[in-house]
Amino acid sequence: MIIINLDLIKEISRPSPTKIVLLVIDGLGGLPNPKTGKTELETADTPNLDQLATKGICGLIDLVSPGITPGSAPGHLALFGYDPLSFNIGRGVLEAMGIDFDLESGDVAARGNFCTVNEAGQVIDRRAGRISTEKCTELCQLLDGLMIEGVKLFVCPVREHRFIIVFRGEGLASEVSDSDPQQIGVAPRAITALNPQADTMAAIATQFIAQAKTLLAEHYPANMVLLRGFSQRPHLPTMGEVNKLKPAVIASYPMYRGLAKLVGMQVLETGASIEEEFKTLKQNYTDYDFFFLHIKGTDSAGEDGDFDRKVRIIQEVDNALPGLTSLEPDVIVVTGDHSTPALLKGHSWHPVPILLYSKWCRPDRVGEFSESACIFGGLGRFPATQIMPLAMANALKLNKFGA
């Protein structure tokens, strides 16, 4: 992986009135449908994206490095210009930030699932039948506010069966194992310290799980909890510090807002549909100079193995695109945080198509936004951490380096 020198960008970046929009179509990259030989993006009818590809410059990005399948956090960190191998963000921290939980330095956060266990204590549903968010909220109130050995616990609902737990106290470390076994038919795993500094954390989490089991006993199917992704808030330089930008995020799903907040983006209130997200962009357009607009549906469709739905959502994005281009941002970047081929029903390692349009880009001969066309793009195949310097350059926000 090529490490982008954030200090270098910090040294040469300058504030300016130009605007950058980064449109992230989650899980954009795909694999060809065996019947047609075309990927989801290639199957979709996308006249607006194709036009932008014609006017712009295209390529393929690796989020972490070739062959590595990125999680959402490393994928997005790379898109924001941060080396995902240097900055590791735990799931607990991400989920906590996504619900606007104000994590303090030293807090340890974990992602929780309400789940169903049978009488033998084996997990039989990792999501407790996807209970409603209302039910989740009610159960979180049961668990919230416990004190264990001087450590205060915050338990807050996220959505459906998902919650976060935050441990606040002295001397906590996050290096403990997950209790979530990530499979059914087995008991939740014991939480163990991965180093001696985390002994206290493991003990307290273990006590919490015991108490939760008792408190939830009568709440079948949500009669147990699974915890994973214990983590502490890392220190990342903000995009304001590095790029001298005033950045904002438009995302309907908490985790992406959380990640964006971690690099200093302002969260904009938005409706969840693609149309509403683009409307939010228009409404806030004058107040920021960088927008991260996140589309979730493509990834969900890919994860569900629903090729056709992914195609339809890509088309929806294309339909909405004039709402973005009509604002005439100085730089438009369209890409994804990883591939999610419907054929694989999950994230994959395949590089992701990218297009960059600006008045100052040097257009290539690519006339369509697709995996196979982007191979021949002028940006070549490159690490996603280079997107931000490229976008900054095209927005004329970087000074020359050296004499």
Place this chain on the structure above:
Amino acid sequence: MIIINLDLIKEISRPSPTKIVLLVIDGLGGLPNPKTGKTELETADTPNLDQLATKGICGLIDLVSPGITPGSAPGHLALFGYDPLSFNIGRGVLEAMGIDFDLESGDVAARGNFCTVNEAGQVIDRRAGRISTEKCTELCQLLDGLMIEGVKLFVCPVREHRFIIVFRGEGLASEVSDSDPQQIGVAPRAITALNPQADTMAAIATQFIAQAKTLLAEHYPANMVLLRGFSQRPHLPTMGEVNKLKPAVIASYPMYRGLAKLVGMQVLETGASIEEEFKTLKQNYTDYDFFFLHIKGTDSAGEDGDFDRKVRIIQEVDNALPGLTSLEPDVIVVTGDHSTPALLKGHSWHPVPILLYSKWCRPDRVGEFSESACIFGGLGRFPATQIMPLAMANALKLNKFGA
């Protein structure tokens, strides 16, 4: 940026009679003319370069990294195989070396401009109406040879309003700010130390400026000086040490000769025209095994926003090319140190076309030397620091690595 391991090259390089010519067309890369959709290089009629591209292998280089606009020094260091982020060369050092000033270890050099200030002390012309080199020489004699607190000052003319100043004495450090405000309508800036070790340097430079103001008072429009780029000669391993080459530079502009000397190249006396530079190559061809031939006019035309002049100069280079190819060097590399699109009137971040010809290159299908054709070249898009190892390999000057 991928760091090229100079120690590795040093370990495997071997002297041999084969010859390499690196032809640098300064600011070569461009942007399409909106009327034609073609860049300067694409517009130029270049049958000889196209023929070389057909026989050779092409690609696109990033001098620093994608999105970063290189100054001339980082651009050339990368071409010579040195990581430009590791080796930072100050402007003062470059200019000093370019006029053959023999910098000693510990000397601090700065670039100076004669400028015009009004009665309020504000800069009204940063270049004093571009006084003649003769006038500059006369004024430098006024200032040269001063002693301030035991530090000896050398003030030497460069060209037109440009001069260099070298401070020689004990305990000088170069970490001081510029006095050149880089704009008009304001007073020159005070020179301040950026760390405590540079206090002496700041004090002496400040005294010099005060004395210069007095000495120049009657010399309107050149009635003041601006200093910038205080720096000391860095230690770089020479191309002789790293590559076991006997290298020479042919360049009409001082700074490029200075940079070449810093990596151990022999400066060849040359006329300034393209034709004369190629003639110098021919005359000295038997005496060296590496030639860096620098063409300045393309960059100047680009900086002036003169698309057509840049096209004409590229054509001039193409016309002169048989003078190079007829010498039958083992390896010919043609590229630039950065892009200077006439549309941007300055250096830019766009990658630069490169062609490499040798008997042992593996030719690709590129049949024309242009930005858009080089996208499809066999060299791909790669960091410029890899050019020297590639050229060395193609000249059969590198041993196998490892057993």
